[in-house]
Structures are given as C-alpha cells and as structure tokens.
Amino acid sequence: MSIESLYQDIILDHYKNPRGRGLLAAPLGVAFHVNPTCGDEVNMQVATAADGGLLIGYEGTGCSISQASASVLYELVRGLPVAEAEKIRMAFLELMHSQGHAEPDEEVLGDAIAFVGVAKYPARIKCALLPWMALQDAEIKGGLMTEANGDQK
Amino acid sequence: MSIESLYQDIILDHYKNPRGRGLLAAPLGVAFHVNPTCGDEVNMQVATAADGGLLIGYEGTGCSISQASASVLYELVRGLPVAEAEKIRMAFLELMHSQGHAEPDEEVLGDAIAFVGVAKYPARIKCALLPWMALQDAEIKGGLMTEANGDQK
Amino acid sequence: MAGIEVARIKADFPILGRTVRDNKPLIYLDSGATSQKPVEVLDAERAFYETSNAAAHRGAHQLAEEATGAYESARARVGEFVGAASENIVFTKNATESLNLAAYAFSNSTALARWGTRVDPRFQLKPGDSVLVTQMEHHANLIPWQEVCAKTGATLRWIPLTDDGRLEMSALEELIDSSTKVVSVVHQSNILGTINPVAEIMARAHAVGAVGVVDACQSIPHMPVDVRALGADLVAWSGHKMLGPTGIGVLYGTGEILNAMPPFLTGGSMIATVEMEGSTYAPPPQKFEAGVSMVAQAVGLAAAVDYLEALGMQQVAAHEHALTEYALLLLGHLPGVKIIGPGQAEDRGSAISFVVEGIHPHDVGQILDNMGIAVRVGHHCAWPTCRRFAVPATTRISPYIYNDLSDIDAVVEGICEAQRFFKVAS
Amino acid sequence: MAGIEVARIKADFPILGRTVRDNKPLIYLDSGATSQKPVEVLDAERAFYETSNAAAHRGAHQLAEEATGAYESARARVGEFVGAASENIVFTKNATESLNLAAYAFSNSTALARWGTRVDPRFQLKPGDSVLVTQMEHHANLIPWQEVCAKTGATLRWIPLTDDGRLEMSALEELIDSSTKVVSVVHQSNILGTINPVAEIMARAHAVGAVGVVDACQSIPHMPVDVRALGADLVAWSGHKMLGPTGIGVLYGTGEILNAMPPFLTGGSMIATVEMEGSTYAPPPQKFEAGVSMVAQAVGLAAAVDYLEALGMQQVAAHEHALTEYALLLLGHLPGVKIIGPGQAEDRGSAISFVVEGIHPHDVGQILDNMGIAVRVGHHCAWPTCRRFAVPATTRISPYIYNDLSDIDAVVEGICEAQRFFKVAS
Numbered sequence A, B: 001m002s003i004e005s006l007y008q009d010i011i012l013d014h015y016k017n018p019r020g021r022g023l024l025a026a027p028l029g030v031a032f033h034v035n036p037t038c039g040d041e042v043n044m045q046v047a048t049a050a051d052g053g054l055l056i057g058y059e060g061t062g063c064s065i066s067q068a069s070a071s072v073l074y075e076l077v078r079g080l081p082v083a084e085a086e087k088i089r090m091a092f093l094e095l096m097h098s099q100g101h102a103e104p105d106e107e108v109l110g111d112a113i114a115f116v117g118v119a120k121y122p123a124r125i126k127c128a129l130l131p132w133m134a135l136q137d138a139e140i141k142g143g144l145m146t147e148a149n150g151d152q153k
Numbered sequence C, D: 001m002a003g004i005e006v007a008r009i010k011a012d013f014p015i016l017g018r019t020v021r022d023n024k025p026l027i028y029l030d031s032g033a034t035s036q037k038p039v040e041v042l043d044a045e046r047a048f049y050e051t052s053n054a055a056a057h058r059g060a061h062q063l064a065e066e067a068t069g070a071y072e073s074a075r076a077r078v079g080e081f082v083g084a085a086s087e088n089i090v091f092t093k094n095a096t097e098s099l100n101l102a103a104y105a106f107s108n109s110t111a112l113a114r115w116g117t118r119v120d121p122r123f124q125l126k127p128g129d130s131v132l133v134t135q136m137e138h139h140a141n142l143i144p145w146q147e148v149c150a151k152t153g154a155t156l157r158w159i160p161l162t163d164d165g166r167l168e169m170s171a172l173e174e175l176i177d178s179s180t181k182v183v184s185v186v187h188q189s190n191i192l193g194t195i196n197p198v199a200e201i202m203a204r205a206h207a208v209g210a211v212g213v214v215d216a217c218q219s220i221p222h223m224p225v226d227v228r229a230l231g232a233d234l235v236a237w238s239g240h241k242m243l244g245p246t247g248i249g250v251l252y253g254t255g256e257i258l259n260a261m262p263p264f265l266t267g268g269s270m271i272a273t274v275e276m277e278g279s280t281y282a283p284p285p286q287k288f289e290a291g292v293s294m295v296a297q298a299v300g301l302a303a304a305v306d307y308l309e310a311l312g313m314q315q316v317a318a319h320e321h322a323l324t325e326y327a328l329l330l331l332g333h334l335p336g337v338k339i340i341g342p343g344q345a346e347d348r349g350s351a352i353s354f355v356v357e358g359i360h361p362h363d364v365g366q367i368l369d370n371m372g373i374a375v376r377v378g379h380h381c382a383w384p385t386c387r388r389f390a391v392p393a394t395t396r397i398s399p400y401i402y403n404d405l406s407d408i409d410a411v412v413e414g415i416c417e418a419q420r421f422f423k424v425a426s
C-alpha cells in the first residue's frame, strides 16, 4: 500500500485549497469538535436556506486529512435537504469503517471517494470523521435532527 | 527437608502444654499483636519484679508455631534483666533470618533452637516472631526500652 | 465428568508439571487466590511484545495501530464473554481497583459537589445516607465502602449471615430503605463458596434508587455469567483468577452509570481537552483508563477467555460442581472436620473452607503443603466472616479446571495425616 | 559512542527485527511513549509464570513463598536501582496511578478530616492553599492536581516556560509561598526534553513546608537517578518506559511521608485488622498495595533493571546525549524545521519535538511511518505545553539504547521527503 493511496491528489488539493471555509452569519447549530489524541479541531456550523437546503460554515486546524475532509463535506452536503445530507454522511461513515475494502459510489460520495485509502490507517479514520461527527452534532444542536436517528457510534 | 524439622517435638510440646500462659495482675506494658495474613494473635504483657527481672504474661490464639514461640519466650526471658532478655531476643531474630543455615547456640536460646527449621519456611517466620515482636513493643510501651535501641525490622 | 479432560488440560499448564517440597508432584488447589496460566495465554502475551508492542491509543505509526487494535479487540472479547458491549468494559489493574473506582465515584462526587462542580446526585452522600454490603465480603468490597463512609458521613450497613453461610435475606426488608444509596454484594463468596441471589438484591437496590454493584471475582471464572442478567450497574472482577495474567482487572458498567460517574484516576488518554485552568474528559471507557494501559495483559486475558470458551463455561461449572459435591461429601464425613459455609453443593461454588478440631488451619495447610498440596490458610481477606463463624482462620481448597477427584482424595488423606501428626483423635 | 553497542543490543529485542508498511525495516523512535522489551525481560516473566506463579503475600504453600520472594526481591532490586530501600518502593500499575496516589493523599485527607478522622495536617487543603506544578507537565501530573483543587477549594498555580522551553525560575519567588502545600514537577519533560532543576525546586518547596513530588517518568529510564538526591518526598515513574512490562509503575516515598499518607486503594493485603465497623492498615509499602499484585510484571521490571545496569546508566545517558547533540545539529539546520524545546543538548534529554512549516505534525509522522520510522505525533499528553508554544501538535522522536545515528539520518531524510511530498519549499 503506497502513501499515495492515503494522500490522493484530491485530498491534497482540498487541503491546500479548502472550499467554502468560513463561518455563517446566523448559524442554527454549532459544534466544536476536537480529536483528543492529536488536537485536530473543527468548528462546524449549520443553518437552513429558504428552500430548506443546508447552509454550512466551518473553520478548523489540523492535519491534511481532517481539513480536507471538512472541505469535501462542504462541497457535498451544502444545499441539500438534511435527510439527503444524512445519507451521504452514512455512506462516508461506512466507507471509513470498510478497512479499505469498499468500492465507494462516486455518484453519492463525489470527491469523498478519495478517502478510501484512509480507511486502511485506523489512526487516521478519526481525522477524516471529525468534520462529519461535528456536522451531526451541529444538526442536533440546531434542531435539524434528533439524537435518536443520528446514532452511529 | 522433612516436616519434622519444622515441627520439632519441643515445639509441639510447648504448643500442647504452654508454659506460664496467663495475664499479669499489674502489667507495665501491654502489646496486642496480630499477624494480618493469618490472624494469629498474641497479647504480651511485661512488668518488672523487685529484683528488676522481667515478669511476663501472655495469651493468644493461632498456629502451633506462634503459640509455642510465646511459651518458649516465657521460659527464656522471664526473670531476666531487660538487657539480657534483649540479647536472647536478638539471637532469636537472627536465627529466624538465617534461612535455616544457622547453628543456634543452645546456651543462649534453650528450647528456642527447635525453631531452626521454621527459618526455612518464609511464611512461618512471622508466626514464630509474633510474640517476640510483641515483647519488644510491650517493653517500649512499659518504658523498659526506648524505640531507638529496639530497631530490628 | 464429561467435557473437562483434566489430564489434557494439565498439559497446557507448565507449572503443574513441577514438584514441590522434596519432589512431591504439585497439586494446586489455591485457584481462588490466583489461577495458573495455560501456555496459550503466555504465548499471546509474548507474541504481542515481540511483534506489536507500542502505547495503545497514543500513536499513529503502524505498531501503535496494531497495539491499539490488539487492546480494543481484547476489550471486545472480554465483553462478549460476559454478554457486554466493548464500551461497557473498563480495564483496571485488578478487581480491587475496579471496586475502588466504584466507591470513589461516591466520595469524589461528594467532594466535588461541595466546591460547586455539578455531579450526579446519586453519587453524593451525606450523614443519614447508607451503604449496604454483606458480612461475607472480601476486604476489597468492604474497606473501600468503609472509607467512603469515613469521607462522607454516610453509614455502613451489612446483611448478616445464617449459620449455614448464606445471606439472611429476611434482614433485607430492614436494611434497604430510602437512605440506601449503594448496595455492593459479592456474587460468590471466596471464603464460604456461597452463591448469592444478586439479581434479587440488585432489584431491591434499584427499587429504592440505589446504585447496585456486584463483586464477581469468584463467579465469572467459574460459571457462565451474563453481566446484564445480574441486573447490576457495575460488576467487578480480576483477570488473574480466570487463567489471565496478573496486573489486569475489569469493571463492567451500564452506559448510563459510566456516563454519570466522575473519573477516578486522571491523566493521559482519558481527556477530551486540557488547559492549565481545567480539563474535560473522554466518554467511557476511556474516561476511566488514565495512563499507558496494560496492553500485553489485556491480550493475555483475551487468550484466557478463548481458552475458557473452548472448554465451555457450562462444562467448567459442571466440572466444578461435581468436584464440590464430592469434596463436601468426603469432608462432611471426616471426623473432627467442620465445613465453614454451605454444606450442600446447590448455589455454591467450589471454594470450600474448613477447620479441623485441635489443629490450627495454618498447621493443616503446612502438612498439606508438605505433601505437595497447595491450599490457602488464614482469613482469606474476609476477616469479619471468620469472626462471624468464631474461627480464627480456615483452610480452604479452591479447585479449578485442572483439578480432579484424586486431588480431593489427596486433601482428605492430608487432613488425616495432620490429625495423626498432631495426635488429634479423629 | 563507546559502551553502547547498538547492533548487539538490537539483537535482544525481537520486535526490532520486524518490518512495517510493505517490508520496511522498523526504526523505532517512540520510546518516550513506551520502550521495547528485551528477551531477558520476556523470559523472566514467563519463567515466573511457569515455575512460581501464586498470589504473593497471600499463602503459606511453597509456590506462594516463592512468589512472595520473587515479588519482594523485585522490589529490592528496583529500589537499589534508584538508591532506595525496599520499604520506600510502592508498586502501582503505572506512573499515572503513582501520581494519583500522591494527589489523592490530599483530597482523601481533607475529606477524612472533615468527618473527624485524624490526618496529617500537611495533606489537608482549604481555600487559599495552593498547589504548584509547571506548564510542561504531562497530563498525568496536571489533571490529578486540578482534581485535588476542585475537591478541596485549593488553587492551582504553575511555573511558566521560557521561549527556549525551560522553566521561568525567576517566577518561583512569587509562586512558592506560605500558601503552597505541594509542589509537583516533572524531572524531564516528555515533550520538550528539558531536564529541570528539581533538587532546587524541592528545596524551595520544603522551605515553605510543602510536600515535594517529582515525575521521573522520562528521567529514570535514561540517566542515573538517585531518588534521594532529588530531595523529593515522592517520586513517580513507569516500568514500561524502561524496558519493563506494561502494567507496572513505581512510587518512591520517604519513610516519613509514606507513613503520614492515608491509604489510596483499599482492600486485601493492605490491612492490619478488619472488622465490619472499621479497619486499620499495614505499614508502607503494603498500605498502598491493595489486591493481588502484578507479580509477573514486578519480576519483569527487575529483569529490565538488570539489563540496564549491565549496560550502565552512565553509558546509556552518554549514548543518548550523543544522539541528542547529533539530532539537534541536523534538525536545527533543516530549513522549515523548528525545534520545540531547548536547542542545546545541555540539561536536556533525547526526546525532541519539532514542527515542519506548512505540514501538519500528523502528516509528517505519516510520511515517516510510511518509511518505517515510528515517531509520535500530537500533543504528547502535554496539551497546555503545545498551547504555550502556539503549535497544535508536534512530531517527536524519542530514541533509546537501540537507536543510533543512522536512525537520526533516516528522520532527516523523512522530513525532506515530507517536504517534497507536500510540496513545501525547504
């Protein structure tokens, strides 16, 4: 397994050029998540647009995987209805727990399929998941989701 | 090493027929010692006679070694000046820490030489020492000895 | 004794091939203190050190990944063994730490609340509150609660024992009331062998809103135990009594209770965020596992679980039950011998304490030791139980999977020898 | 590097012969987290299990005698290694437990005193009292004291750091005063590598009557340490960082302080007498060792001590010093690399943290890992220290006796590779 399978170009690109980075003017829900083993941080904000689609704001510091993951998240879920975003989130979680054996669906996951290599590095899975766990938390705090249907520990 | 070397006849005799067992009317110092691993107990009392010789009273419950040791102690040290008794006590301690290699001096130790076999059973040494540690403690409490010169841990 | 082939099992335990006291073959009957370890356990520990040793949860390099994986697999395996999920299993150094962890939740919460930290009120104690244990507790499930009371002003109560070594259940009515904040009870007594109706006691505890704790040190190694079926909030036991290495213990807790408890040992790996001014903590089980963990021991314990499951815990229990029936029968008929604990094998484990008239338990043990038979003598860390039965100590046999009927015969022979040696009429 | 023959030493560590990440030879530079173990240690542990395993201090049969002997010999050996007598050595599960034991003496004494138990007033805290640590503590020597303060109303103070990663000693004047009840300081920082003037700090602590504690986790494995010369009342460290097994730690204490402290974990083997109504405790070290002890791990730790002494701790220190000088020189000249901690090898250990401009430490570690080099990344359980230096994390190398200059070269090469990979100008 090569290091390039972990750090695919798409990941490095999102890391160097994060999409949509910045905070919302009026967030509904905010979640600040930290990875206690390495100190990676993501501040995730959600709100809904007039059409019900998700608005996403975020900031963070940390390794390439965690920060690229936040950027990819932004691209994938903003503008979607919460339920649609949740499907993508679940697909991403599944990918991360696949131990690298998954054949991710590019239709659903877009650039996030680049994270397939991360699943082979248990210590990095948490990095990739950080923004996605924060998203769920922010949605719950913003009243966009209940605890019960957002349970994937 | 035979079990008879541990339980010599002298020991069994002192166990079955303890000498001088009983409490003093007016003890100067009293020490109640317990072996926390097996629950053996000795209550040791000291006083001095008109001639300065030791008076010894004791009671206890426990195994043959601990109770025989108390009986032998009684026989050996009662009536002696404290300093003489301390010499015997030191000789007994030395015997117990000899790992069975000592050639105990019967002149000094009398029946206590029968405990030579005990020194080969680390778990039983504490049993044999119990009354002798209590003696020291009772002498200190009774003001017959100071802590400083009675240090043999 | 279908199922447990003692001769085959013995071959897995190198130590059982040795001799003691002038070439006498070893008969090990002290598994209640600690069990012996099969090569499978020793191999697993060694293999971990030789291939994957690193600090679990503290690194991202390959060895650290492997060590973390090994540690967490061990946790899952141990959980599975008792019907619990991984996140409900906390690793400690021994059952004593597990029980202290439970007890300190109360004294720590009480102290924290006094200075303004928000704590779960169930753990906050005050004068008038009471803590309930039994008169057959191991010191490890007694002294921590005595200390809790000394630190909070609460009162210790205990369930007394019948002459047959069982809990006086009729006393429960009086002992459990609205003042009761925690009930901590041994599942199987290490000195009497009694198996207690813990599910019933836990239900009574919960009826008054008390926290329920079970000391399962002597049950989980010897019979199938589903910790959830015990109905307890917390269950503690040790690895070294169930074929595992020394240096590892377990605390099972419901998710609800582990979340509600404050941390015990604090330091690395149990945190969420740390600043000089204050820290926040990780969710359980990490919250309770400060410091570099005993990874090799966890791996060894998982191997012990594998070994026991391959035998089958039903089979293990049946084997021990047969040994118990046989030993009770023989010892019960031996003149001058009195069993301390239930005389019948029902609701009873294989640890059997006895006294021999006219011979101190220590001396009985010595004669047995001299014949190569390792038993425990003393108060077995249950001194108040000895006092209850007015004995200074007992001699105890505690057989396990590597013992058979002939070992019981040897004990009987040993007792007779002791009676001869000490010239006691028998 | 006379004295330490790395090639010969490596042969004693089976794990160092393995490969990682697609057949790359392992270069282990994470000994600050945990060290690897030589066969001598693994053999000692296994031999104990295969010949003498029994519960120490809990039996009178031959195996129990042997286990007790092995355990107490190990205690004496470990004591000797640091210039202490047996009775001053308490075995714990790790340094974290040792430090918690020290901290709990304060919170426990405070709670006990409140309900009438007589305690040593030195351990009794109240609002206005203060506890002093440093800004470079490992979480294990920080959070326990935060918790003590939260449980007693006392205030936590800390010695700040200079930009070079040393203690701001001029601040001591203000920080240590009559309110100071305990001063707990790391001997050698696990993140910065700094060796602190602990003897001086302990003297200042004693001058105001405070208890002095030293965290020697990163010093005792790496240099000759005479615990008495540190002048501390209590000194804590772990076995697993000094070639010993996981699951064992040490607390050294002066006889005076250990006698004065209340027990921490309570249960079997730490008692003098026990009744349902209350208990009295054994003298130290037993008072602090409740439960069946980690005998096999103690035996393994003694074997680790033998191994280190055969090398000679002076030689070990000299070897690491040479590695440190070399690494500081190379890393110090590498463009884009910044060392977090003292840049000079004087009063400094071999743990070296650094950051690489434009690459997150986690990613640096990953590139190194991919080349077979195991280093640690993150906050190293010293998060406040990272904040002090305004870095989110660092990459840390921490060499030991089985590392040589070529391993440092490999790290330098790895950093350059990371810079190439992440397209960072270097």
Ligand SMILES: Cc1ncc(COP(=O)(O)O)c(C=O)c1O
Residues within 6 Å of the ligand: C268, C290, C291, C292, C293, D032, D033, D094, D095, D096, D097, D138, D140, D141, D186, D188, D189, D190, D215, D217, D218, D238, D240, D249, D381
């Ligand atoms: C300086 C320092 N203190 C304390 C600790 C805690 O040691 P342990 O995790 O073995 O309890 C460590 C290592 O983790 C350390 O480096």
Ligand SMILES: Cc1ncc(COP(=O)(O)O)c(C=O)c1O
Residues within 6 Å of the ligand: C032, C033, C094, C095, C096, C097, C138, C140, C141, C186, C188, C189, C190, C215, C217, C218, C238, C249, C381, D268, D290, D291, D292, D293
């Ligand atoms: C019933 C019971 N509880 C608690 C303990 C304490 O276990 P450990 O000494 O392994 O902590 C034991 C064994 O010693 C026991 O038999």
